[in-house]
Amino acid sequence: MKIAIVVISYTGNTKQVSILLEEALKAASHEVTLIPLETIPNNPNVTMLTLKEVPSLEGYEGVILGSPVHGFMPSYAMKTFIKETPSFSGKIVFPYVTHAFPFAWMGGSGAVGTMKKQVLAKGGQVSLTQVINWGRKNRDVVVATMIQSCVQLFNNSKQDE
Numbered sequence: 001m002k003i004a005i006v007v008i009s010y011t012g013n014t015k016q017v018s019i020l021l022e023e024a025l026k027a028a029s030h031e032v033t034l035i036p037l038e039t040i041p042n043n044p045n046v047t048m049l050t051l052k053e054v055p056s057l058e059g060y061e062g063v064i065l066g067s068p069v070h071g072f073m074p075s076y077a078m079k080t081f082i083k084e085t086p087s088f089s090g091k092i093v094f095p096y097v098t099h100a101f102p103f104a105w106m107g108g109s110g111a112v113g114t115m116k117k118q119v120l121a122k123g124g125q126v127s128l129t130q131v132i133n134w135g136r137k138n139r140d141v142v143v144a145t146m147i148q149s150c151v152q153l154f155n156n157s158k159q160d161e
């Protein structure tokens with residue numbers, strides 16, 4: 001399957017996960033492109049950010065969206081990217097977030113829920129989402145399990161073609 005991993009990351013956490021996803025999906029014979037978003041300015045504490053570019057998702061059957069949680073929401077860059085993407089119709093989409101506060105309800109689940117809602121409203125299919133708490137001791141296990149589920153999701157979709 002042709003899969004785009006669109007990621008925004010300021011301190012590297014969300015990017016680190018996207019690289020692991022890229023490696024695992026390539027090892028499972030998918031064609032994967034990692035697409036980092038860039039904002040002007042490159043600073044998540046600024047409220048008025050603009051995207052340097054809105055990359056096109058044309059031709060991708062699968063899309064992974066990775067974002068940090070900022071103020072209980074997906075990063076402004078990710079919200080804007082989804083808003084400015086014309087359609088997710090026919091695409092299998094997997095949104096995930098990384099966050100730092102101790103519980104998922106402190107921003108993580110709301111943020112990934114917002115991304116899911118935005119994608120569904122634009123015709124995408126979302127059956128899997130993930131919240132990754134960066135400070136948790138079991139983070140590596142959570143990430144490894146998530147990667148397995150994600151590879152499975154796209155493998156199953158490839159078989160259905």
Ligand SMILES: Cc1cc2nc3c(=O)[nH]c(=O)nc-3n(C[C@H](O)[C@H](O)[C@H](O)COP(=O)(O)O)c2cc1C
Pocket residue numbers: 008009010011012013014015044045067068069070071072073098099100101102106107108134
């Ligand atoms: C401006 C700002 C706002 C944040 N807001 C939240 C939040 O509401 N909830 C939370 O759990 N973490 C919050 N965080 C922590 C980040 O979500 C967390 O460190 C994330 O893993 C950073 O990802 P990155 O390294 O890919 O940029 C915030 C961080 C910044 C810089």
